[in-house]
Amino acid sequence: MSKLSSEELKYIKKKLIDKGYKLTEQRETILNVIVENKIRHLSIDEIYELVKITLPDIGIATVYRTIVLLKKLDLLCEVDLGDGFARYEIVYLDKERYHPHLICSSCGKIIEVKDSLLELVEFTIEKESNFKIITRNIVFYGLCNECDNNKILSG
Template identity: 40%
Template structure:
């Protein structure tokens, strides 16, 4: 992913919607781009900004996240911990990606294939409902936790 290209796309989208990509907003978007494989909370974004010697407040981070979410450039996600986390939509802006979440260690893996195209068509046809997005989360044990569990089961025999 070219972060400069993504920053320009975001700037253009914001401009088209009547918003400016201010210095503060640009810094927040840069943190999201730099950590695009993670799902950062507003507080984690704020901490990253502090590490980079930015001194604007947490409220600015929340306002920017709200704007980006309203513009569908960012998706607010809540996992098992109940904390709102944010994911920048950089590839296909039509659909959000899916997640595998380990209930043991909390590891999150993203699935970028769209697994629900047929389900969307069925919903549209059968229920006369225009789907704009969908989300799918699988909960279970990752490979590492499965191995640890198997080793633990063996040692207790």
């Protein structure tokens, strides 16, 4: 399982300290749970259940407050994948904050997409419409390669 790299920890710690906060054991554990499960894009309840494994005494209120703080500091972003839950992913130094997601309708796998083409579309929309886009949520549903191949083999 992947955890935060030393470079990522250093970056996060600096962002917290610059705003008057500390990188507590609870915050680091929450961030590590999100990183370890990054392909799942966890909800707060899922984060809480996984954090409790390492920190059994942690309360859900601590997880909520930490998520709110990390979002405020632009260390996490909220993702809407159309399932009725707010989901979270860590924002890395080089990661596009808002990017499309591909969701397999068969197995539920979530794939993140680099979206340079969509950046051009966004720029064109802003220019032609005189409209500043603040956020975007683009989700494509279909079949991942594995499920599509299984469908072909079984069908």
